[in-house]
Amino acid sequence: MRAVAALCRTVVTSVLTFSGDHVPGQPVNEEPAVPTRTRPATSVDVARLAGVSRATVSHVLNNQVERFSADTVERVRRAALALGYVRSAAGRALVMGRSDFIVLVVPYTTFTNLQNVVEVLSGEIEKVGLSPVVHFSVSRAENATSKRLQHLVETLRPAGVVDLGGLSGRDIEFLAEVGCPLVAEHEKPDFNTAIGELQARHLHGRGHGRLAYAFLSDERDDPYGQMRADAVTAYCEQEGLPAPLYVRVPLERSGARKVLEEMLPRTGTPLGVACYNDLVAIALGEAAKTLGLAVPSDFAVIGVEYAPVGQVISPRLTTVAADVPVSLGHIIQALAKGYGGAEIRRATPEEAFRIVQGETT
Amino acid sequence: MRAVAALCRTVVTSVLTFSGDHVPGQPVNEEPAVPTRTRPATSVDVARLAGVSRATVSHVLNNQVERFSADTVERVRRAALALGYVRSAAGRALVMGRSDFIVLVVPYTTFTNLQNVVEVLSGEIEKVGLSPVVHFSVSRAENATSKRLQHLVETLRPAGVVDLGGLSGRDIEFLAEVGCPLVAEHEKPDFNTAIGELQARHLHGRGHGRLAYAFLSDERDDPYGQMRADAVTAYCEQEGLPAPLYVRVPLERSGARKVLEEMLPRTGTPLGVACYNDLVAIALGEAAKTLGLAVPSDFAVIGVEYAPVGQVISPRLTTVAADVPVSLGHIIQALAKGYGGAEIRRATPEEAFRIVQGETT
DNA sequence: TTGTATGCGTTATCAA
DNA sequence: TTGATAACGCATACAA
Numbered sequence: 001m002r003a004v005a006a007l008c009r010t011v012v013t014s015v016l017t018f019s020g021d022h023v024p025g026q027p028v029n030e031e032p033a034v035p036t037r038t039r040p041a042t043s044v045d046v047a048r049l050a051g052v053s054r055a056t057v058s059h060v061l062n063n064q065v066e067r068f069s070a071d072t073v074e075r076v077r078r079a080a081l082a083l084g085y086v087r088s089a090a091g092r093a094l095v096m097g098r099s100d101f102i103v104l105v106v107p108y109t110t111f112t113n114l115q116n117v118v119e120v121l122s123g124e125i126e127k128v129g130l131s132p133v134v135h136f137s138v139s140r141a142e143n144a145t146s147k148r149l150q151h152l153v154e155t156l157r158p159a160g161v162v163d164l165g166g167l168s169g170r171d172i173e174f175l176a177e178v179g180c181p182l183v184a185e186h187e188k189p190d191f192n193t194a195i196g197e198l199q200a201r202h203l204h205g206r207g208h209g210r211l212a213y214a215f216l217s218d219e220r221d222d223p224y225g226q227m228r229a230d231a232v233t234a235y236c237e238q239e240g241l242p243a244p245l246y247v248r249v250p251l252e253r254s255g256a257r258k259v260l261e262e263m264l265p266r267t268g269t270p271l272g273v274a275c276y277n278d279l280v281a282i283a284l285g286e287a288a289k290t291l292g293l294a295v296p297s298d299f300a301v302i303g304v305e306y307a308p309v310g311q312v313i314s315p316r317l318t319t320v321a322a323d324v325p326v327s328l329g330h331i332i333q334a335l336a337k338g339y340g341g342a343e344i345r346r347a348t349p350e351e352a353f354r355i356v357q358g359e360t361t
Numbered sequence: 362m363r364a365v366a367a368l369c370r371t372v373v374t375s376v377l378t379f380s381g382d383h384v385p386g387q388p389v390n391e392e393p394a395v396p397t398r399t400r401p402a403t404s405v406d407v408a409r410l411a412g413v414s415r416a417t418v419s420h421v422l423n424n425q426v427e428r429f430s431a432d433t434v435e436r437v438r439r440a441a442l443a444l445g446y447v448r449s450a451a452g453r454a455l456v457m458g459r460s461d462f463i464v465l466v467v468p469y470t471t472f473t474n475l476q477n478v479v480e481v482l483s484g485e486i487e488k489v490g491l492s493p494v495v496h497f498s499v500s501r502a503e504n505a506t507s508k509r510l511q512h513l514v515e516t517l518r519p520a521g522v523v524d525l526g527g528l529s530g531r532d533i534e535f536l537a538e539v540g541c542p543l544v545a546e547h548e549k550p551d552f553n554t555a556i557g558e559l560q561a562r563h564l565h566g567r568g569h570g571r572l573a574y575a576f577l578s579d580e581r582d583d584p585y586g587q588m589r590a591d592a593v594t595a596y597c598e599q600e601g602l603p604a605p606l607y608v609r610v611p612l613e614r615s616g617a618r619k620v621l622e623e624m625l626p627r628t629g630t631p632l633g634v635a636c637y638n639d640l641v642a643i644a645l646g647e648a649a650k651t652l653g654l655a656v657p658s659d660f661a662v663i664g665v666e667y668a669p670v671g672q673v674i675s676p677r678l679t680t681v682a683a684d685v686p687v688s689l690g691h692i693i694q695a696l697a698k699g700y701g702g703a704e705i706r707r708a709t710p711e712e713a714f715r716i717v718q719g720e721t722t
Numbered sequence: 723t724t725g726t727a728t729g730c731g732t733t734a735t736c737a738a
Numbered sequence: 739t740t741g742a743t744a745a746c747g748c749a750t751a752c753a754a
Contacts, residue, residue, distance in 0.1 A: 089516035090454035091731030134495035155450035251669040308612040312644040452747030
């Protein structure tokens with residue numbers, strides 16, 4: 001039976017097959033009714049064309065070429081190319097125990113640079129021979145274990161998971177339990193602290209001795225805010241400034257205005273506000289305009305993101321911009337170390353972030 | 362040897378194994394050095410615990426329960442649950458010829474609702490027993506075939522691909538060649554035409570007889586702009602209005618202002634501009650303010666997105682909002698039809714989009 | 723109603 | 739230097 005199937009395959013390979021799959025082991029004798037696709041080439045096809053065994057094909061295509069004659073290697077490679085052969089992830093995953101995918105977990109937060117981040121990481125992942133796949137985290141509760149992520153990891157059995165901020169504590173535990181590596185988890189640089197401090201130092205340098213921190217207050221998670229706020233607080237303490245006021249800003253006009261009206265009596269002016277992101281900064285800036293505050297002399301705001309919208313409005317927003325490839329350096333490094341890529345140097349927070357001076361500070 | 366391995370597995374299953382994989386077929390006699398994870402349960406384990414054969418397990422777990430006694434079904438299900446059994450995607454994909462994943466292809470464009478869109482579609486995909494995986498398209502050229510997508514499809518062999526606007530013509534050809542179904546491709550409603558017409562009709566209804574269409578002019582692809590602009594043009598023709606002027610707006614202040622300065626002599630005022638998205642509308646609105654134009658009487662803009670930022674600034678932006686679940690109705694429907702879910706009704710463009718009245722029209 | 727046998731495509735071991 | 743063979747986990751046609 002096997003011989004029949006193999007023989008049949010010889011024919012089928014060079015011919016069109018049904019769009020549906022035929023029964024395994026059943027010779028296909030009839031004419032294809034709807035000739036739509038060719039069955040993907042397998043290592044058997046390559047082996048036959050190259051005149052070698054499947055084992056040889058496997059070795060050569062995995063770059064274990066030392067033990068083979070140059071001629072054999074060449075023949076196998078040409079055959080693979082000619083047939084458009086691509087190793088089956090399924091077969092490979094089955095025998096390896098895990099697949100060649102890396103899951104990028106994106107947090108449930110707006111993220112102007114997301115496409116950029118994914119693009120940069122995708123390139124690095126491919127450099128080490130793996131394939132990127134993006135997963136949007138949806139868990140809002142800090143310690144909820146995401147059923148979706150769990151299922152993805154259990155079925156895909158990825159070679160690794162990259163956390164862009166979407167993982168809860170339980171998610172991380174889960175990954176450890178099933179033995180799925182979390183890329184760069186333990187060497188994550190404290191970027192959020194760096195950002196918060198950068199904002200505080202900038203506001204202080206522009207003459208603001210009274211500071212506040214503005215969180216985002218909407219339906220989305222805010223995976224970074226607390227660390228940044230802590231950094232602002234630490235800066236104030238270190239510099240002998242009064243502790244910053246914390247506020248939560250809703251993303252609509254009247255709500256933002258109300259927040260501002262409530263904070264001013266408690267802080268007085270001038271006041272400098274470090275904001276969770278550009279959107280929060282814009283909301284506060286607009287509210288300040290309607291209240292007749294002078295920006296930036298009485299009321300200064302600085303965002304984080306360098307979103308385009310902050311640069312088209314008046315006053316142009318002062319913000320913190322990230323150098324995406326640099327700020328992902330620790331992940332890129334871990335990827336290289338864990339999966340056999342070239343060694344690279346890690347970036348410092350100073351290299352990763354910079355202030356973009358606008359008109360709001 | 363097989364018996365040995367099977368026996369060995371019986372032991373290993375209830376015990377911790379190495380974090381690395383042991384050699385298949387090699388009994389593990391030594392004590393585990395680093396007892397980190399248990400090997401995932403297989404259908405053999407479930408079969409043994411339930412006292413049935415692997416075939417029975419497979420049938421029951423695929424809901425082909427008619428032919429089995431209630432007792433058998435129950436025993437199998439309990440055993441699977443007890444062992445935390447998850448069927449291996451690899452084994453399944455290998456024998457089925459394709460995996461249980463659906464690839465969501467996201468276009469290279471800013472997208473406020475992206476998280477929402479992905480969340481809604483993910484839910485629907487799971488309803489039919491498949492798993493969503495997101496792929497960020499990066500191809501900018503209209504007819505470039507994305508090497509990344511190609512590789513993903515070839516290795517993952519997904520059950521289907523959902524195009525959110527990131528596929529080029531060649532990508533679509535490629536998918537057809539390899540026989541990967543493109544979900545809802547042929548029944549895609551013409552939402553972009555609906556959006557363009559909605560914008561034009563709104564501006565006209567607010568008293569603007571002279572219209573323009575503003576494209577995005579930045580580094581990103583603009584997969585939707587042309588269709589919307591065409592719809593605006595068609596509307597003008599149909600209503601006997603002068604043909605709309607097309608402009609491309611860069612996302613920075615001086616550039617946007619220059620565009621505005623160049624268009625006004627050609628159109629005069631009052632002028633109504635249908636914009637590609639909220640950001641373009643904001644850029645033009647701000648430029649209009651600096652030129653001293655009266656908004657909306659002399660110069661009106663309407664965006665698309667209902668992005669939060671448009672609602673926190675002054676004047677508050679008029680825009681087109683999408684009902685995400687409704688606007689994805691055709692995809693949800695196709696998913697259900699193609700993969701055996703519940704039948705649902707398709708939404709019309711009128712149900713999917715609505716005008717959010719702000720202060721710029 | 724249940725079990726047996728086989729194949730899916732890849733990799734690893736060991737023999738030639 | 740190369741090849742035969744045995745896993746990996748699952749699904750299914752077919753036999754019992």
